[in-house]
Amino acid sequence: MISVDQIIHAKWLIPVIPENKVLENHAIAMMDGKIVDIQPSADITMQYQSSDVVRLDQHALIPGLINAHTHSPMNMMRGIADDLPLMDWLNNHIWPVEQKWVNENFTKAGSLLAFAEMIRGGTTCFNDMYFYPEITAHAAAQTGIRACIGMIFIDFPSNWAKDSDEYFEKGLQLHDQLSHHPLIQFSFAPHAPYTVSNEPFQKILTLSNQMELPIHIHIHETQDEIKQSQDQYKQRPIERLDAMNLLSPSLIAVHMTHTSQHEMETFARKGAHVVHCPESNQKLASGYCQVAELLDLGVNVALGTDGAASNNDLDMIGEMRSAAYMAKNVKNDPSVLPASQVLSMATINGAKALGLESEIGSLEIGKYADITAIDLSHIETQPVYNPISQIVYAATRNQVTDVWVAGKQLLSQRHLLTLNEKEIIEESQNWRDKILQG
Amino acid sequence: MISVDQIIHAKWLIPVIPENKVLENHAIAMMDGKIVDIQPSADITMQYQSSDVVRLDQHALIPGLINAHTHSPMNMMRGIADDLPLMDWLNNHIWPVEQKWVNENFTKAGSLLAFAEMIRGGTTCFNDMYFYPEITAHAAAQTGIRACIGMIFIDFPSNWAKDSDEYFEKGLQLHDQLSHHPLIQFSFAPHAPYTVSNEPFQKILTLSNQMELPIHIHIHETQDEIKQSQDQYKQRPIERLDAMNLLSPSLIAVHMTHTSQHEMETFARKGAHVVHCPESNQKLASGYCQVAELLDLGVNVALGTDGAASNNDLDMIGEMRSAAYMAKNVKNDPSVLPASQVLSMATINGAKALGLESEIGSLEIGKYADITAIDLSHIETQPVYNPISQIVYAATRNQVTDVWVAGKQLLSQRHLLTLNEKEIIEESQNWRDKILQG
Numbered sequence: 001m002i003s004v005d006q007i008i009h010a011k012w013l014i015p016v017i018p019e020n021k022v023l024e025n026h027a028i029a030m031m032d033g034k035i036v037d038i039q040p041s042a043d044i045t046m047q048y049q050s051s052d053v054v055r056l057d058q059h060a061l062i063p064g065l066i067n068a069h070t071h072s073p074m075n076m077m078r079g080i081a082d083d084l085p086l087m088d089w090l091n092n093h094i095w096p097v098e099q100k101w102v103n104e105n106f107t108k109a110g111s112l113l114a115f116a117e118m119i120r121g122g123t124t125c126f127n128d129m130y131f132y133p134e135i136t137a138h139a140a141a142q143t144g145i146r147a148c149i150g151m152i153f154i155d156f157p158s159n160w161a162k163d164s165d166e167y168f169e170k171g172l173q174l175h176d177q178l179s180h181h182p183l184i185q186f187s188f189a190p191h192a193p194y195t196v197s198n199e200p201f202q203k204i205l206t207l208s209n210q211m212e213l214p215i216h217i218h219i220h221e222t223q224d225e226i227k228q229s230q231d232q233y234k235q236r237p238i239e240r241l242d243a244m245n246l247l248s249p250s251l252i253a254v255h256m257t258h259t260s261q262h263e264m265e266t267f268a269r270k271g272a273h274v275v276h277c278p279e280s281n282q283k284l285a286s287g288y289c290q291v292a293e294l295l296d297l298g299v300n301v302a303l304g305t306d307g308a309a310s311n312n313d314l315d316m317i318g319e320m321r322s323a324a325y326m327a328k329n330v331k332n333d334p335s336v337l338p339a340s341q342v343l344s345m346a347t348i349n350g351a352k353a354l355g356l357e358s359e360i361g362s363l364e365i366g367k368y369a370d371i372t373a374i375d376l377s378h379i380e381t382q383p384v385y386n387p388i389s390q391i392v393y394a395a396t397r398n399q400v401t402d403v404w405v406a407g408k409q410l411l412s413q414r415h416l417l418t419l420n421e422k423e424i425i426e427e428s429q430n431w432r433d434k435i436l437q438g
Numbered sequence: 439m440i441s442v443d444q445i446i447h448a449k450w451l452i453p454v455i456p457e458n459k460v461l462e463n464h465a466i467a468m469m470d471g472k473i474v475d476i477q478p479s480a481d482i483t484m485q486y487q488s489s490d491v492v493r494l495d496q497h498a499l500i501p502g503l504i505n506a507h508t509h510s511p512m513n514m515m516r517g518i519a520d521d522l523p524l525m526d527w528l529n530n531h532i533w534p535v536e537q538k539w540v541n542e543n544f545t546k547a548g549s550l551l552a553f554a555e556m557i558r559g560g561t562t563c564f565n566d567m568y569f570y571p572e573i574t575a576h577a578a579a580q581t582g583i584r585a586c587i588g589m590i591f592i593d594f595p596s597n598w599a600k601d602s603d604e605y606f607e608k609g610l611q612l613h614d615q616l617s618h619h620p621l622i623q624f625s626f627a628p629h630a631p632y633t634v635s636n637e638p639f640q641k642i643l644t645l646s647n648q649m650e651l652p653i654h655i656h657i658h659e660t661q662d663e664i665k666q667s668q669d670q671y672k673q674r675p676i677e678r679l680d681a682m683n684l685l686s687p688s689l690i691a692v693h694m695t696h697t698s699q700h701e702m703e704t705f706a707r708k709g710a711h712v713v714h715c716p717e718s719n720q721k722l723a724s725g726y727c728q729v730a731e732l733l734d735l736g737v738n739v740a741l742g743t744d745g746a747a748s749n750n751d752l753d754m755i756g757e758m759r760s761a762a763y764m765a766k767n768v769k770n771d772p773s774v775l776p777a778s779q780v781l782s783m784a785t786i787n788g789a790k791a792l793g794l795e796s797e798i799g800s801l802e803i804g805k806y807a808d809i810t811a812i813d814l815s816h817i818e819t820q821p822v823y824n825p826i827s828q829i830v831y832a833a834t835r836n837q838v839t840d841v842w843v844a845g846k847q848l849l850s851q852r853h854l855l856t857l858n859e860k861e862i863i864e865e866s867q868n869w870r871d872k873i874l875q876g
Contacts, residue, residue, distance in 0.1 A: 078819075078828075079822070082827045084772055085771075085772050116817045282764065285766040285769070285772040287767075311831070312827070312831040322763065325720035326767075328720055328722075329726065332725070334521060334527075334723040336723075337521075338521035339521065379554045380555055383514065383516065383867055383869060385874070386520070389517040389750070393517060393520060394746075396756075396835060397834060429820070431821060
């Protein structure tokens with residue numbers, strides 16, 4: 001008998017690799033944070049022993065969901081301004097609140113609120129872009145959630161950094177401090193083509209190549225952005241980035257609405273990644289990302305919620321459903337983006353975008369034990385003909401019961417183990433009161 | 439002091455009439471199933487006494503949600519076949535299963551599963567269309583959920599009725615039996631223009647006028663249906679129905695995708711109602727209902743989930759969100775269908791479609807106490823700047839804690855009071871096993 005740290009038995013196990021596979025009555029053996037074996041429950045029981053055996057008889061295990069684009073601290077602005085166009089929403093609501101209130105404490109409180117929401121919804125890894133990234137990074141490390149932290153860059157001064165030099169300096173300092181942390185990855189995060197000029201882009205490219213770090217950027221969030229680029233640079237945004245050699249397997253391009261066939265083909269040829277944010281795109285009426293076409297061209301498309309100020313949740317189960325619905329409707333074809341493919345987008349495709357596909361994104365031997373358990377015995381997912389379909393099309397996130405990151409349990413029977421839910425809620429209410437009074 | 443049956447105090451009260459109004463720290467006094475007063479909590483406490491006082495300090499009260507189109511018993515086929523085109527899905531999956539399995543027991547089990555799901559999600563009234571309506575009607579009456587039961591008609595024989603005469607006979611017999619039940623309403627429910635010929639339509643119109651009952655029908659679920667009508671009748675479906683005088687305030691038209699400007703104007707002129715089913719339409723890639731245009735023309739547009747075999751849930755909170763997202767995206771305008779308007783669609787507009795707007799659909803003195811309480815203190819809806827926005831854009835249905843229909847409590851702190859959850863789940867699993875083995 002081999003001793004392991006933990007064994008999880010489950011009614012269904014959905015490894016994601018291979019796609020659309022469902023294993024019944026299987027178990028996972030975990031050791032030192034990694035998956036060491038996956039076999040039928042009876043076989044695991046015969047070969048492994050552990051003082052920690054979990055039995056999830058009504059549950060499906062899936063790889064932890066990967067939210068490939070968010071702005072965690074913006075959770076504190078959830079619902080502060082809705083039903084408005086992007087630039088009105090940014091100029092007259094979000095940016096003034098940010099200017100007035102965003103500081104270290106705001107960022108900490110917003111990040112913790114986001115982590116609590118993500119973990120309770122089965123998300124084990126998120127790709128972030130926001131000011132005060134050092135606050136979010138340290139809070140994530142302490143919480144035990146996996147993160148890719150963006151070293152944000154924008155041409156304009158913010159509460160966090162007064163100029164170009166300070167953005168780079170503060171970002172790189174944080175990277176140096178935490179680059180060996182097992183749960184924390186970094187990216188360069190130039191905000192968007194319309195807010196970053198050529199010189200910092202070139203510096204980011206050089207650093208990204210030297211340090212082997214991805215570049216996380218909003219591209220084509222709206223059609224206006226394209227016009228603006230044509231006026232200012234006589235180039236469409238993607239043309240401009242391509243001319244600077246920014247399109248590569250290191251690029252994580254978020255939104256990508258209003259793309260031409262040529263632009264999509266360029267992405268495929270260069271191996272750049274796309275993050276689709278269907279709910280944010282719909283809520284802000286930004287347009288839609290041509291997911292089906294991109295996938296057909298071989299582009300890796302991951303899934304993100306965007307920030308809670310424009311979504312208004314960080315619910316990856318809901319986001320999978322919205323992605324499937326939107327793609328079917330846009331393509332006028334109900335067979336587009338079947339449930340199993342959308343689950344891949346929310347897991348292994350996110351891992352690929354972050355360059356972590358050999359470590360996370362599927363339930364396979366040798367990968368980190370980043371695992372989400374979903375209880376399908378609720379009224380709302382009965383009866384179960386196909387657990388993948390029930391997860392994508394019927395379950396709600398409250399059916400997530402247990403979550404592990406690198407073998408460490410963060411959620412147990414819906415109870416957060418590394419975060420204080422009551423304190424997070426009180427702190428959120430304090431911030432709301434302050435912001436409303438201001 | 440006036441004695442009342444029950445008093446509910448809540449942090450927020452959203453009456454829906456007037457639209458976009460939020461009352462803080464108010465209470466509802468209930469007597470004989472109706473709302474007798476709504477005032478600030480302190481005033482209610484001074485004027486009313488009750489042995490039954492409920493305090494919901496973190497909750498918003500809204501009118502019970504009205505699911506204006508569903509097929510309750512189809513809950514038993516949730517997820518049995520996904521990611522398929524409508525006619526393949528119907529011809530090769532749904533209809534064969536129905537032919538083989540649908541009987542009184544199937545209908546009972548599916549209906550109870552649907553009622554449990556709807557009540558747990560804050561739905562207090564549903565508009566149904568399915569075979570064995572007598573089973574669904576009696577089960578609804580026993581459960582205490584409000585229902586509008588369709589007397590289904592289709593040109594083809596089914597397990598329930600062998601021919602035209604039997605459809606009418608069985609439907610009318612049920613109507614006569616339950617027409618005085620306070621919770622059960624009836625409609626005539628000709629399935630769709632492509633499955634019902636002219637003669638039964640004329641009979642239904644005559645009966646509907648005599649008995650003052652609405653007509654519940656699928657119209658323009660897909661574009662194919664329009665072509666088929668043009669081939670067979672040399673008329674578009676709506677043209678054909680209009681020629682038979684079927685367009686009137688008694689008509690409840692479900693789906694209504696691919697409508698022309700002229701057809702929408704005709705609907706407005708005739709006062710016919712539309713039920714929008716955004717998730718089903720997207721999942722089956724049927725097209726989209728032009729909700730914003732219809733509302734602008736003054737057409738009453740309600741909201742429905744459709745059946746769980748094509749959605750795959752009966753979640754009206756999710757449906758509100760999908761309706762808002764889809765309309766903004768389709769119209770390329772984020773200000774279209776703001777949260778408050780979509781909440782009206784899911785409540786008072788549903789009541790109007792069913793001819794019940796003087797009895798339900800808003801929290802107003804004199805109306806039935808059909809009430810849903812939503813706990814906004816969860817991590818997922820923090821902080822609360824605007825409770826309407828949090829309900830429509832961030833809450834999930836598990837935040838529904840308490841539900842009343844005509845003053846009778848059906849859900850208390852998420853516990854179903856009139857249904858046996860365990861039995862319903864067991865029965866669902868038995869049916870799944872039978873269907874899969876067959």
